[in-house]
Amino acid sequence: MSKLLKSTFVIGSLFFHTATAQISDIKPFLQPLPQGTSLGFIAKNLTQNQVIAQYNSDTFMLPASTQKVLTALTAKLALGDSFRFSTSLLTNGTIKNGILQGDLIAKFTGDPDLTSGQLANLLSELKKQGIQKINGNLILDTSVFASHDRAPGWIWNDLTMCFNSPPAAVNIDNNCFYVDLEANQDVGQHVKFNVPAAFPVQVFGQVRIADKKEAGYCQLDAVVHDNNRYQIKGCLARQTKPFALSFAVQDPDAYAAAIIQRQLKRLNIEFKGQVQQPLTPQQGKLLAEHLSAPLPDLLTKMMKKSDNQIADALFRTVAYHTYKRPASFQLGTLAMKKVLSSQAGIQFGHSVIADGSGLSRHNLIAPETMLQILEYIARNEETLNLMATFPIAGVDGTLSGRGSMINEPLVKNIKAKTGALKGVYNLAGFMTNAQGEHIAFVQFINGYSTGEHESRTQRGPLNRFENSIYQEIYRQ
Structure with a gap:
């Protein structure tokens, strides 16, 4: 079987439907995606109220940070623009x-x-x-x-990293701190840790300077002890200049x-x-x-920068205001579904909601469900004012440098929330086609891997797929 046919077999078929045209040959769009990739996709012409692209749109997939679109709408409906922490x-x-x-x-x-x-x-x-x-x-x-101040399904080996800092009731400087490392010693000697006086933490460890032959196999591990004490183990190559490592506060x-x-x-x-x-x-x-800052400012930062702390703080805060009791992540799940189903008519079916940020690997949402959210936002944008919070291709936020969208007609045209985890590349947002009609789309790509050379080839296939498919949607 040829490479082209293999890729087509793995990804499947994608059909475009418009009032006047249909693309029959979909191989040019699907071929770039690596073998083994799972794709869920749906695009709808909101002006004509017609689905123009659809593939596996009812399949549950990891939403990653596109989950923040749900959180933004939930917070708007439940808390209102005047809300402040x-x-x-x-x-x-x-x-x-x-x-x-x-x-x-x-x-x-x-x-x-x-x-x-x-x-x-x-x-x-x-x-x-x-x-x-x-x-x-x-x-x-x-x-x-x-x-717990972390949601079910958060990966254990990411918990010491700042993007996984606990969104607790106490949240100072994003519950993140840094340590300066001096690794300019001779091979075999230990790295020196310098903790800035502003941080009430202890960092110690046994990190050895490795020679060039061993350095490629080195790894740093952080072991967390009580009262915000951090033990760093492992080895690394000699560094001529001091550098900083950031860690999540474990006991806020x-x-x-x-x-x-x-x-x-x-x-x-x-x-x-x-x-x-x-x-x-x-x-x-x-x-x-x-x-x-008021809620609109917080939502803009959350959406543009994909801020996990804001998302999960709002997730539980909505639960606290909805049920008038201390909020767990599980209560946040109930609150989000209650608010969105009762006030926006969202039908979740068997969707799994575990957090507000999308960090949890327990989250499962179908593209069709995410499309419901986008359609509600578009219909009620005059009062919601949420579209301006979405990153804009080639302009700001997490879409400012997306390689597939840096040229016309996509640059400055696509507004979308990104979502990325290991093997996950998602988008949920809006664009305007060549006829000036408004399009909402959801792209869920899970299980994406370019293998052992991923560090050099990771984005190439993704960029080719996105550029070709969104250019075609623009032309419809």
């Missing part, structure tokens, strides 16, 4: 003669954009109110979320407690109490409050 300081005591007689309550609600600088400014409000000493405990109120609550205590010390506010974390919401007099 709140981080606040409260007390159950009184302030007299510069002394806070009572507990300092730090209430976190999952703000995914909170920075250590903003938290420092919030704490400095205590000094402005004349507080010089706290006669009580530091109470962390993180009761808005419950259960302990991390926040340490930062708050450091800031109190910097402000010369005396504190000798204990850190407590009750399970129930805490009440008290408001001392200071920080509000996040």
